[in-house]
Amino acid sequence: MNIQEFFELSAGKWFSHRTSHHLAFxxxxxxKSNLTIEMLAADHPEVAKLCQQYEVDPALASCGARVSWDGTMEWDEEKHTGSTVLVSVPDADNPNQGKLLREMGYAEKTPVAGRYTMGSDQALTLITEYETMSSEERLWFASPNLRMRVSVLKRFGGFSMASFTSEIRMGGVQPSAKATEAFNSASKSKI
Structure with a gap:
């Protein structure tokens, strides 16, 4: 599975349940959140705009996605809503890794570019360095309608948080036949 097939398989509406452990405390x-993930073609205006913001040639982008969320956290009554655009820019010499451009999201105060790697196990690993912290997140599909995520957030100075998230497809766009086939091929090769 490549990054574009991973994005295609992720498109749709999802129910997300996250458990986070604050290690310092x-x-x-x-x-809990409702997520909507919409694929954006490599030539979509929002993909081109984000590439230009990062001074990346839009022709190098393989695909993009718009992610919207609406959720709550256990510790407050406030609704957490927002959206961000993600754009993958594969490395020229290895398309299974590259830059992941990101608009401001829930935790970011400024746009941030991270790195991605598509592993031979079909898991997507995202590594993002911020001014005062770093994040490593690993995403994979247990089935086309069940996605898992684990992440570790490290702040410089020691504070860190670990989380596990399960996401269940609730409808909307169904994965393309090509993306489903990529998942099925990857699943067969694991056996």
Whole structure:
């Protein structure tokens, strides 16, 4: 599976349940969200705009996605809503890794570019360095309608948080036949 097939398989509406463990405080919390992930073609105006913002040639982008969320966290009554655009820019010498351009999201105060790697196990690993912290997130599909995520957030100075998220497809866009076939091929090769 390549990054574009991973994005295609991710398109749709999802229910997300996250459990986070704040290591410094020795506390856990739950969060629930509704996610909508929409594929954006490599030539979509929002993809081109984000590439230009990062001074990347839009012709180098393989695909993009718009991710919207609406959720709650256990520790507050406030609704957490927002959206961001993601754009993958594969490395010229290895298309299974590259830059992941990102608009401002929930945690970011400024746009951030990270790195991605599509592993031979069909898992997507995202590594993002911020001014005061770093994040490593691993995403994979247990089935075309069940996606898993684990992440570790490290702040410079020691504070960190680990989380596990399960996401269940609730409808909307169904994965393309090509993306489903990529998942099925990858699943067969694991056996």
């Amino acid at each position: 020795k506390q856990s919390e739950d969060g």
